[in-house]
Amino acid sequence: MTSSVVGAQEKVVYRCPGNLYTDALSAKEAQAKGCKTLDGAPITVIQSGVRPAAPKAAASGGGAPSERVQSDEQKARDADARRILEAELKKEEEALAALQKEYNNGQPERRGDERNYQKYQDRVNEMKAAITRKEADVAALRRELAKFGAASK
Structure with a gap:
């Protein structure tokens, strides 16, 4: 268990312009893109779900045969x-x-x-x-x- 905590602590998270947060950059890449490191700040990731309005919008575009123009x-x-x-x-x-x-x-x-x-x-x-x-x-x-x-x- 300690190794996973140590591994998590070694990951550096960068905040790049445009509110992009990533841990997939090297230090040089982050510096070149103008990203800043986040020290000890907790990050919450919220996954967006499928919007229920999307199927209705597609259907109104004429995609459904029952709603022919x-x-x-x-x-x-x-x-x-x-x-x-x-x-x-x-x-x-x-x-x-x-x-x-x-x-x-x-x-x-x-x-x-x-x-x-x-x-x-x-x-x-x-x-x-x-x-x-x-x-x-x-x-x-x-x-x-x-x-x-x-x-x-």
């Missing part, structure tokens, strides 16, 4: 989703067009603070990456809209 309501939801996607697509296409105009086929105008050619090249590369991301966003929105295309048109 009415056809009219589903059509309204689909129409709303399509309208939102179309608005988002329009906004993204406008942003893409503005980026492409500023990019000017890889030859954007130099700014006054870009006397150093490397600064200019860095900005051109950032613009190219931004255009690539916008094109991917537009393509993704078009794919999402295509899911509604056959049913809505």
Whole structure:
């Protein structure tokens, strides 16, 4: 019995930022993360149980077949989703067009603070990456809209 008490006393518990308590860190790791040791302070661990409201929330999301959404309501939801996607697509296409105009086929105008050619090249590369991301966003929105295309048109 004494060995288990001694073993328990050798465990060092650390309090890390964000109210995280752990005994799984080494002294170096704890210091690097900004954790402080707890000296003789009793720690109580409370296990959280399953909340009874969780199954009800999942069922209201349409998971249960007995609670199916009415056809009219589903059509309204689909129409709303399509309208939102179309608005988002329009906004993204406008942003893409503005980026492409500023990019000017890889030859954007130099700014006054870009006397150093490397600064200019860095900005051109950032613009190219931004255009690539916008094109991917537009393509993704078009794919999402295509899911509604056959049913809505």
